[in-house]
Amino acid sequence: MDREVIEIAHGEQRIPLTEDKDFGWLAFVAHVESPGVVLIRIPASARSALAGSVLQLVVEFGAKLNGNFVVLRPGSFGAFEK
Numbered sequence: 001m002d003r004e005v006i007e008i009a010h011g012e013q014r015i016p017l018t019e020d021k022d023f024g025w026l027a028f029v030a031h032v033e034s035p036g037v038v039l040i041r042i043p044a045s046a047r048s049a050l051a052g053s054v055l056q057l058v059v060e061f062g063a064k065l066n067g068n069f070v071v072l073r074p075g076s077f078g079a080f081e082k
Contacts, residue, residue, distance in 0.1 A: 002026060006034045015065055017054065027069045038070045046074040 002022045009016045015036040016023065024039060026032040038057065042050055053072055058065070 003030075003032060006032055006037070010035050024069060034067075036065045036068045036070070038065070038072055041071055041073050043074070049074060 002020060003026060005016060006023065006026055008014075010033055013035050015038060016034075017038045017040060019040050021039065023037045027034060027037055038054070040050070042053065053074070057070065057072060061070075
């Protein structure tokens, strides 16, 4: 199912937002072509900051998200090239 999601996202040029670490496996181990992935690692206690964190990520990096795997954490994010 994850592979299907990433293939659909690639075809539609959309970047999936997910909490599923399997997308990292697809990106780094299986080398599935993707438009990029944002892995959300924000605990339930910080969920009120999720929308603002996603918005900040898009505003600061925008098109640079394409083709990259990004881990979004409370107050920070790390980008890892595919």
